[in-house]
Amino acid sequence: MSGHTTFKVGGKADLMVYPGDAEELGKVICMLKDEGLPFLMLGSGSNLLVSDEGLRGAVISLKEGFRNIEIADELTIDCGAGLSLGVLVNFAAGHALSGIEFLSGIPGTVGGALWMNAGAFGSEIKDVIASVSFADSNGDLKNIGINDLPFSYRKLDVDPRCVVTGCRLVLEKGDESIIREKIRSYATRRAESQPLGRATAGSVFKNPPGDFAGRLIEDAGMKGVHMGKAKVSEKHANFIENTGGASARDIFELMRKVAAKVFESSGIQLEPEVKIVGEGLGPWQ
Ligand SMILES: Cc1cc2nc3c(=O)[nH]c(=O)nc-3n(C[C@H](O)[C@H](O)[C@H](O)COP(=O)(O)OP(=O)(O)OC[C@H]3O[C@@H](n4cnc5c(N)ncnc54)[C@H](O)[C@@H]3O)c2cc1C
Structure with a gap:
């Protein structure tokens, strides 16, 4: 796992699985459940301390099959949990959509950011979410609106066996050059204060x-x-x-x-x- 975490530590995982779509993910979840094997969801490993003895059971990464991103309508973006936050922020800027500049410089995935309710500079990802899609412990998909999502400080308090598969974000119309300037200023502030x-x-x-x-x-x-x-x-x-x-x-x-x-x-x-x-x-x- 040292190759999959930003701390660059962690022993071996028994098994790494990269489901290509929601159907495959559902099958993997059911198979692991039938075998009585635990699993850990892995985003970019930027908030994980994995032990030197490593992980038993499976590690599931959505980085191969869940990187979709599209404009759903004028102000909303639908995206997959395996997408990196950097790609998301850049996509929004390119469409002159403002509201997630604060996520730039956080080296995680959309799934990890939702699970952690990632935040910076006074904002949290929950502030721009309309809904989150999940695979439940039976592998069945469900979509939950923001009013029913128990976000709190660095936490999304759902069943820990759930897997985040994607989300819908609601942003505001902005000016691309102003958005990019804001991203640059956040990057400067990070470089000044973080190693x-x-x-x-x-x-x-x-x-x-x-x-x-x-x-x-x-x-x-x-x-x-x-x-x-x-x-x-x-x-x-x-x-x-x-x-x-x-x-x-x-x-x-x-x-x-x-x-x-x-x-x-x-x-x-x-x-x-x-x-x-x-x-x-x-x-x-
Ligand atoms: C230099 C640096 C700066 C950072 N700055 C910030 C910051 O400003 N603000 C901030 O909030 N964080 C920050 N972080 C921490 C980290 O980047 C965030 O917590 C990020 O959201 C984690 O995303 P990840 O994809 O790396 O998740 P991981 O570290 O891989 O996983 C984190 C947790 O989420 C779970 N998880 C991941 N994907 C899923 C999924 N699809 N479904 C269910 N559970 C899932 C994992 O099992 C784990 O419990 C920083 C980290 C670094 C290294």
């Missing part, structure tokens, strides 16, 4: 209510602290960098150390934003 180009998974901890995990970590004196080859970023304290050859265990133990120090100095219990998966990494708390 881009390093092996990270973005923010490792959620921001506690009314505060910032990065500020608490910095105040706890943890910036630049190492565990093996994992290091708390000097540029953004809520990022952990794999400086080359880190194990998932290094990252996990560094996260625990950071959380313990923050608790000691502020009394605040940080909660991981990255999804910790696979065998071998002990429970978080």
Whole structure:
């Protein structure tokens, strides 16, 4: 899995499946259910910490069969869960549709962004969603409107055995050059504040209510602290960098150390934003 995650860590998965369409996905889900095998949905692996022992069961990627994108009507876009956010943002800009510029620079897929309710610069993906399509635990497809979707901070609280297959976005008419300028300004802000180009998974901890995990970590004196080859970023304290050859265990133990120090100095219990998966990494708390 180290080749499929932005942290560049993670042992072997037993099986990787790339369903080509919804029918194949449905069959895969049913087959795995019949065999009693678990599965993990993989987007771009940009919010995942996979253990060194790897993953039992199957990993399902929608990056081959679910990358459709089209204008549904004047202001709406339909797209597949395996599409990268960069392609989506660029497509919208090219059609002078505004509202998702904030997603530029998030290195995930549409499916991963919906699952995580990805957000930046004061907006979240839920703000621009009309509906999300899913395959349920029997492989049957369903479409759910925004009013019935339980989005919250970095979370879409649906049955964890559901698979997001795509969504409909509702945007606003804009001016392409202004949209592209906004995308450039967000990119500049990211480059100034985040260790881009390093092996990270973005923010490792959620921001506690009314505060910032990065500020608490910095105040706890943890910036630049190492565990093996994992290091708390000097540029953004809520990022952990794999400086080359880190194990998932290094990252996990560094996260625990950071959380313990923050608790000691502020009394605040940080909660991981990255999804910790696979065998071998002990429970978080
Ligand atoms: C440099 C950098 C900057 C980042 N900046 C931001 C930011 O500004 N804001 C932000 O919110 N995040 C940010 N992230 C984190 C990450 O990119 C987002 O959480 C992203 O939405 C994850 O998408 P993914 O496709 O990589 O999902 P993955 O990491 O592959 O998966 C994340 C979770 O979603 C589940 N999942 C993925 N696809 C599906 C699907 N089709 N159906 C059901 N479940 C699915 C996975 O099982 C897992 O639980 C950043 C990461 C990096 C490395």
